[in-house]
Amino acid sequence: MRILIADDHDMVRETISAYLSSEGGADVTTAIDLQSALQEVETSGPFDLVLLDYNMPGMMGLDGLTRTLAANGGKGVGILSGTAPARTAQDALAAGAIGFIPKTMGAKSLLNAVRFMSAGEIYMPVELMREQAAAETHPLAQKLSPRELEVLGGLSRGLSNKEIARELDLQEVTIKLHVRTLCRKLKAKNRTQAALIAKEAGLF
DSSP: OEEEEEOSOHHHHHHHHHHHHHTTOOEEEEESSHHHHHHHHHHHOOOSEEEEETTSTTOTTTHHHHHHHHHTTTOEEEEEESSOOHHHHHHHHHTTOSEEEETTSOHHHHHHHHHHHHTTOOBOOHHHHHHHHHHHHOHHHHHSOHHHHHHHHHHHTTOOHHHHHHHHTOOHHHHHHHHHHHHHHHTOSSHHHHHHHHHHTTOO
16 A cells, blocks of 8 residues: 555654554655645655645645545545544545544554555544534534534543644634634533533534
C-alpha cells in the first residue's frame, strides 16, 4: 500500500505513519498541509490512499477533498478528524471521500480501515452512522450549524477552548463565541451544562 498522510499535528501524523509502516507494511509519505499534500500527489502519485486532516491549513472544508480527488487519479481519498460530527462525515462521503476516520480510533481498527479503503471500499465507523441517524432525527442537532456541532463535540470530550481551537484551526476567541451561541441555543447556563445536554440527547 502506498499511502499519503497529510496532517498538521506532528504527533498524530508521525504516530499513524509509524504504525502503518511497521504493522501494516505500508509505504507511507507524509505532508503537513493541503498544499504540500497536493505537491506530493503531483510528484509521487497517485497513491493507493490519501488521508487528509479535515481541519489542517488549506482544506477550506471539503474543498481540499475535491482538489485532492481530482489530483489522485481516481484513487481513494479519505478524511481524518478529531472533532467533526457525523453530518460532516456524511457530507465528505457525498463529496467523494472513500472513508472517514476519527483520530480517536484504536490502532488496529485504523489499520483495518486503511486496508479496507486501499482496496477501494468505502469506510465509515458504526458509531458515526448511529450518530448520524440520531442527528437527523434530533431537533437539537437541527438547530446547530456543522461548526457548532464540532465545537459541541469538543465540549462533550471535556476539551478547553484552546484545545478545540487547535483542533479546528480557529482562533480561541472564535470558539468562545461559538460556546456562547451554543449555550443560548441549548438553553444551557454554561459549557458544562451544554455538554451534558448533548450527551443526554445522545448526540455524542
